[in-house]
Each structure stands twice: as structure tokens, then as C-alpha cells.
Amino acid sequence: MLNTFLNSLTYERRLSKHTILAYQTDLTQLSTYLQSQFQLTEPQQATHKMLRAWVMELSKKGLDNRSINRKIASLKAFYGFLYAKELIPKDEAAHLKGLKVKKALPVFLREQELLHLLDNYPFPDTFEGWRDKLVLELLYSTGIRLGELLELQDTAISAYDRTIRVIGKRNKERILPLPKHILTVVERYIAHRQTITSTPCRLLITAGNKPCYPMLIQRLVKQYLGSHTQADRHSPHVLRHTFATHLLNHGAELQAIKELLGHANLAATQVYTHNSMEKLKQIFLQAHPRA
Numbered sequence: 476m477l478n479t480f481l482n483s484l485t486y487e488r489r490l491s492k493h494t495i496l497a498y499q500t501d502l503t504q505l506s507t508y509l510q511s512q513f514q515l516t517e518p519q520q521a522t523h524k525m526l527r528a529w530v531m532e533l534s535k536k537g538l539d540n541r542s543i544n545r546k547i548a549s550l551k552a553f554y555g556f557l558y559a560k561e562l563i564p565k566d567e568a569a570h571l572k573g574l575k576v577k578k579a580l581p582v583f584l585r586e587q588e589l590l591h592l593l594d595n596y597p598f599p600d601t602f603e604g605w606r607d608k609l610v611l612e613l614l615y616s617t618g619i620r621l622g623e624l625l626e627l628q629d630t631a632i633s634a635y636d637r638t639i640r641v642i643g644k645r646n647k648e649r650i651l652p653l654p655k656h657i658l659t660v661v662e663r664y665i666a667h668r669q670t671i672t673s674t675p676c677r678l679l680i681t682a683g684n685k686p687c688y689p690m691l692i693q694r695l696v697k698q699y700l701g702s703h704t705q706a707d708r709h710s711p712h713v714l715r716h717t718f719a720t721h722l723l724n725h726g727a728e729l730q731a732i733k734e735l736l737g738h739a740n741l742a743a744t745q746v747y748t749h750n751s752m753e754k755l756k757q758i759f760l761q762a763h764p765r766a
Contacts, residue, residue: 476519477502480556489646491622493689501549505529519557523567526550530571540574547571580749581716582708584700586724589615589717592703602671605664606679607695610687612660614696614711617641617651618718618736621711625687627678629665634658643737651735719747 481499484490490498502518508529509515515525533543547568554568593611598604613624623641631640637653668675672684679687692711700709719732733744 476517476557476562477506477553479560480553483556491644493622494644497545498549498552501546502553504546505550508532519554519563521567523570526568526571530574534574540576544573544576547573581720581746582706582713583717583720584704584706584713586721588704592699596699596703602664602667602682605660605667606687607699609657609660609664610679610692610695611699611714612654612657613639614714615718616654616657618715619651620715620737621689621692623737624692624711625677625679625689629675629678631678632658632661634661641737644739647737649734649737716747719744723747 477499480502481495484495484498505521505526506518509518509521509525512528513521513525515521530543530547533546534540550568550571554563554566557563558566558569593608593615598608610624613619613627614621617639619639619641620643623643626642627639632653633639637655637658638650639653641649641651643649668680671682672680676684677686679692681687681691696711696714697709700706700713706713715736719736722732722735723729729741729744729748732747733741736744738744
């Protein structure tokens with residue numbers, strides 16, 4: 476039944492590989508727990524009390540509430556699927572409640588720090604140097620997700636239109652504008668890449684012509700941001716937050732930012748309004764008689 480569920484996520488809902496792997500990991504961990512604690516070999520036979528016991532066990536082990544809530548979401552999706560297909564008589568996960576989490580504002584980088592890194596850092600004139608610069612430029616200039624970045628093909632970039640075609644969650648396609656200077660970075664990178672292979676498997680590859688993988692991108696982003704910015708967090712997603720925040724600071728409409736980020740609804744984008752303190756300061760200075 477787990478395989479049936481995962482196939483549904485892949486071919487019907489068309490979720491990303493990373494999302495499907497997360498579901499698979501969560502449900503495999505649940506199966507292991509049910510077998511060890513209740514000698515239950517079939518997870519679809521679990522009761523609400525058994526599922527809640529697993530959630531409590533995760534909390535006792537000190538797992539972050541956000542991570543636990545993600546696992547609860549996996550349970551709800553799995554048992555809801557089985558119930559909808561009439562494979563179980565009752566949805567035992569329907570009434571599981573998520574744990575309280577603190578609403579943290581998205582971390583973003585200071586504009587001057589990031590621009591200084593991108594414009595002045597001496598990236599080496601090598602394959603790795605131009606690849607690393609392209610990764611940072613694409614993440615900041617387009618706001619794309621890590622998974623979207625890794626799936627890019629050469630054909631996604633149109634030099635004529637100065638656009639990039641991105642396949643987002645649930646295979647939703649969106650076309651994003653590209654700054655002119657990125658096309659130069661792409662050309663330099665591809666010129667160096669041709670010394671490695673003439674048939675790349677992805678736009679971004681390793682020196683061995685393998686697709687770049689999440690840990691590699693996370694590691695290089697952390698390396699550059701960690702040594703050139705004062706932010707507490709250094710990840711590809713921080714660059715996505717920075718993209719949205721800087722757009723808002725410079726007057727972009729929230730609806731436009733929503734479309735650029737590929738958000739399904741405006742509520743997910745509104746969190747960035749809390750980060751836009753610079754814009755609020757400017758409005759205050761211009762409008763308040765005592766400013």
C-alpha cells in the first residue's frame with residue numbers, strides 16, 4: 476500500500492522527487508516503530524492511539540516541532556489516501572493535531588553584503604569557479620528553489636528572451652526574467668563545461684558530469700555566504716527569501732512576487748511584508764510630519 480501511495484504522489488499529484496522521498500522516509504520510520512512497539516507488520520492497521528504514540532515518541536526524543544508536523548502531514552496524506560480509495564474503513568490520522576511552532580520571520584541577507592560578494596569576489600576562471608558563481612546568481616536573481624535549480628536543463632534558458640523556464644511544485648511551469656549579466660555567466664560556465672563533456676546531463680553538473688546534488692549546492696552556498704555575510708543562516712533558501720525581500724524593499728507588488736516565487740496563494744508571500752523594514756522606514760520619513 477505504501478508503494479501504491481508513492482506511485483500516486485509521483486504520477487497523479489506529480490510531486491517532486493525530494494517531496495516523495497520525504498514521505499517515504501517518514502512512513503518507513505512509522506512502519507519500523509509500529510513493528511517494534513506493537514508487532515504490527517501492516518501500517519494501515521494502526522489505530523489513532525498508535526499514531527499519536529509515535530508522535531509523542533518523536534517529541535520525547537527532542538525532534539523539532541516543525542519536523543514532527545511534517546511527519547504528521549505525511550501520516551494524514553497516507554491514511555487519507557487509503558481511506559479515499561476504500562482500502563481502510565476509517566481514517567485514523569484524520570484527527571491528529573500538529574504541534575505548536577514559533578512563527579519565525581524568513582532570514583534574508585543585507586543587500587550591500589550580497590552584492591559585494593557577487594560583484595567583487597574573485598571567482599577563479601575555472602569550471603568550478605564559474606559554476607559556483609552561476610549557482611549564486613541564479614538563486615538570488617530568480618528566487619528559485621533548490622530542487623528547481625537542480626532540475627534545470629540548458630534549454631531552460633533563453634538568451635533571446637532573457638528568460639528562464641522553471642518547473643516548480645506539482646510540475647507547474649513558470650517563466651522568469653533573467654538579468655542581462657547572468658547570460659554572460661552562463662556563457663562562460665558552458666565554455667568551461669565543454670572541456671568536461673559535450674553532452675551534459677543537466678545545466679549544473681559536477682566535474683565528473685554527474686548532476687549536481689543538494690548537499691553540494693548547500694555546501695558551496697554556505698561556504699560563500701558564511702565568509703562574506705553576517706547572517707546567522709546560509710542556505711539556498713535564504714537566497715530565495717533575500718530575493719523576495721529585496722524586491723519588496725524596492726517597490727515590487729506582492730502579487731508579482733507571488734508569481735515569481737511560484738506560490739500557490741498570496742498568504743505564503745505575505746510573510747515577506749514583515750521583513751521589509753527599509754521600505755517602511757522610507758514611507759515613514761516621507762509621510763510623517765515629525766520624521
